[in-house]
Amino acid sequence: MTRVKMRRRDFLRITLAAGATAGLAAFARRRACADNAAVQPSQAFEARTLADALRQTVGKGDVPLSARVKLKAPATAENGAEVPVSVEVDSPMTADDYVKTVYLYVDKNPKPLASEFHFTPASGRAYFRLRIKMGDTSNVRAVAKTNKGLLMAAVREVRVTISGCG
Template sequence: MITPRRLLLASPALLLLPRGVHATPEDMAEAVRGFTGGAPMTRGRVALDISPLVENGNTVPLSVIVDSPMTEADHVRAIAVFNERNPQPHVITAQIGPRAGRAMLATHIRLATSQTLLAVASLSDGSFWSDQAQVVVTLAACIEG
């Protein structure tokens, strides 16, 4: 049981914990391989829309649009977003299908620091398409302490 006394005694040890732990480009590549199963990606058909300069990394608008007819025969199955410097390299995966009408994802994310983001779309024919963006963050998020 954690008592106030034990918490106080442990507090100097808490100062020694690593701060600002970030993923690496290698972590992002591994997360992308997990999504694609190691299949090759082609640049194009995906448009990652995010501001290249972000003042506050705590809430950053992001959208991904994939060029697809969204028919039963030809549609987007999933859209995923990855980053190379946040604590977790896999930001989000949205599962969609032909009934969605449009292959689009819009959300807000947190960014720990300036970094590269990658959007990947999985299509019904088994192909993977991507787009990436460089983002400069002036006030970082995802940093403890």
């Protein structure tokens, strides 16, 4: 446990002291090894409010809703520890026009940003399925960002019977 805390502190110190160098190193590492892509954790995962999480991921809080973003989640989830969610975004997924990133948030979770997915044209479809934890009844929100910077969102409310943060 101590070891982990130390490492996090070291990480923070290094990042703060030499953000640019760390950024370059991360970039070099990303280029060097596809397997290790995006190991650097995004600070947005530590955001404590939806507004902060949105600001740190997409730079603004009001992303227009779009029918191109299809967010599927149950209207009622008996178990908040395992809520099945899927997101699919309409996109040609060509080198010129594709969905680059999809962010998934749970508005009322203590840390609202749940995940971010980075796609490539080789993905064929901007789509993922996973199970998430929800602490309370809340909106689940997906925001898609295309390679051209276009932002689109979808929101669904999920009623949670038993909290997933026991």
